[in-house]
Amino acid sequence: MIAQDTIVLSNQPAAPGYFRMGLTCVTGFDTAKPGQFIMVRTGTDGTPLLRRPFSLLGLIREADRVTGIEILYRVVGKGTERLSRCRDGDRLSLIGPLGNAFIVPEDCRQLVLVAGGIGVPPIRFLAQSMLEREGDLHRCVVFVGGRTKDDLVCLTEFDLPGFLLDVSTDDGSQGNQGMVTRSLEKALDAGPVDLVCACGPPGMLKAVSAIARERGIACQVSIEAMMACGMGACLGCAVKVRDDSQHYRHVCVDGPVFDAHRLAW
Ligand SMILES: Cc1cc2nc3c(=O)[nH]c(=O)nc-3n(C[C@H](O)[C@H](O)[C@H](O)COP(=O)(O)OP(=O)(O)OC[C@H]3O[C@@H](n4cnc5c(N)ncnc54)[C@H](O)[C@@H]3O)c2cc1C
Ligand code: FES
Numbered sequence: 001m002i003a004q005d006t007i008v009l010s011n012q013p014a015a016p017g018y019f020r021m022g023l024t025c026v027t028g029f030d031t032a033k034p035g036q037f038i039m040v041r042t043g044t045d046g047t048p049l050l051r052r053p054f055s056l057l058g059l060i061r062e063a064d065r066v067t068g069i070e071i072l073y074r075v076v077g078k079g080t081e082r083l084s085r086c087r088d089g090d091r092l093s094l095i096g097p098l099g100n101a102f103i104v105p106e107d108c109r110q111l112v113l114v115a116g117g118i119g120v121p122p123i124r125f126l127a128q129s130m131l132e133r134e135g136d137l138h139r140c141v142v143f144v145g146g147r148t149k150d151d152l153v154c155l156t157e158f159d160l161p162g163f164l165l166d167v168s169t170d171d172g173s174q175g176n177q178g179m180v181t182r183s184l185e186k187a188l189d190a191g192p193v194d195l196v197c198a199c200g201p202p203g204m205l206k207a208v209s210a211i212a213r214e215r216g217i218a219c220q221v222s223i224e225a226m227m228a229c230g231m232g233a234c235l236g237c238a239v240k241v242r243d244d245s246q247h248y249r250h251v252c253v254d255g256p257v258f259d260a261h262r263l264a265w
Contacts, residue, residue, distance in 0.1 A: 002028035008090045009060070009068055011083075015153045018118075019084050020072050022060060029066045029097060032056055034126035035222050035257040038069070038096030039230035042079040044086070051095065052079040053227045055199070055256075057121040057154075058128060069096075072153060074118045098230050099256050102126050102220050104133075108194045112187065113142045114208055116180055116200025117151050120144065122222050122257075123199050124157050131160060141166060141187055145180025145204070149173040181207045188215050195220070198260075209260035219260035225251040240264040 009022035039051035060068035075084050086092065102122070104111060111130065115123035123142070130140055140160075145168040146152045152174055158165045166183050167175030176183055181204065187193070188211060198208045199222040212219035225237035232253040241249050242264045249255065 003093065003095045004028065005091050005093055006068075008086050008088055008092060010088060011086050014072060016150045018072060018074050018153045020057070020070060020154070021083065021086070022068055022070050023092065023094070024068045025066065029059060029069055032059060032066070032069070032097040033101030034129050035101035035122045036097040036099050037230075037256060038071070038094045039098060039227070040071075040083070041093040043082040044090055044092065048079050048082070050079075050228055051093075051230065052083075053098075053224075053230055053252075055121040055222065056097065056125050058125050072118070072121045072124075095230060099252060100254070102197050102222070102257050104130070104137075104195060104197070109136060109138045110191070110193045110195075111137060111140045112184070112193050112196045113140065114145075114180060114184055114196060114198035114200065114204075115142070116145045116198075116204040117147070118153075119198070119200030119204075119222070120153050121199075123197065124154055126197060127158055127160055127163065137162075140164070143168070143180050143184050143187070144175075145169065145183075145200070147171065179207075180204065181211060184208065185211055188212070188217065193217050196260075198222070205260070206265045209263070209265060213261055220257050221260045221263070222256045223251060223258060223263070224256065227252055 006023040011021045014020040037055045054071040057070040057072045059066045141164045142158045143166045147170045168180045196212045196219040205221045228234040228236050230252045237251040238248040
């Protein structure tokens with residue numbers, strides 16, 4: 001984990017209310033993994049004071065070196081609004097990479113990924129990283145859901161060799177009509193699946209976890225919590241786990257990726 005000043009390479013609208021930002025990174029991200037996140041100071045003048053957490057959407061490589069990172073964010077408040085006003089060349093202070101990552105075991109053959117709304121970034125990074133993997137991944141299905149078609153961001157990024165993409169919107173404006181979990185259930189009932197990895201709103205993650213659990217399928221979820229420090233110091237990001245003597249874990253240092261079946265939903 002490294003604190004550094006970075007330079008904004010790009011900051012473009014990706015969909016209504018969503019922006020995709022590229023940042024230079026001098027050092028520290030060569031081994032960054034899908035699921036990890038950064039804490040960014042969103043303004044160039046020191047306000048808001050607290051950094052904001054964002055998952056890695058991907059790494060920018062030049063030759064064999066990682067020279068930058070990308071994030072995808074939705075404008076929801078003061079910090080993300082400030083971020084959306086950044087121009088190419090602006091300097092932003094960040095800390096990262098932070099937290100843990102999704103772990104797809106070597107013997108995983110059938111992988112299912114689920115992204116809801118702004119849960120796309122770590123799932124997109126994970127899908128991309130599966131392409132580089134040596135081994136025997138036979139099948140990877142990606143389920144992406146949003147309230148409307150305007151909430152489907154970076155869909156073309158999942159157009160990857162050997163991947164199946166299944167899209168749902170609550171209002172039916174694109175893909176299947178209904179919640180992404182309905183399509184997921186059908187797919188899990190249709191054939192064997194070794195692992196489900198998901199990121200999205202808490203309600204969706206709870207449902208995905210229950211669906212996987214009922215079928216005895218391993219499930220990893222990347223969850224969010226309000227974060228002040230991102231480094232285990234403020235203890236503000238506690239989540240309850242079961243079967244654990246400590247009862248609570250901290251999303252910033254013990255997560256953000258958790259075994260879904262160990263969380264007390
Ligand atoms: C590990 C992690 C990874 C994240 N990755 C992404 C990402 O890739 N893209 C993205 O757009 N967002 C991501 N988020 C959420 C993002 O950090 C918040 O949306 C952001 O901090 C809001 O800052 P703000 O100043 O704009 O909003 P604020 O003014 O701070 O808050 C605006 C509204 O958003 C709510 N809010 C703020 N932070 C969170 C949070 N962490 N969880 C739930 N609700 C929140 C507040 O309660 C309030 O209602 C992530 C959060 C975590 C913890
Ligand atoms: S954000 Fe401070 S302990 Fe997790």
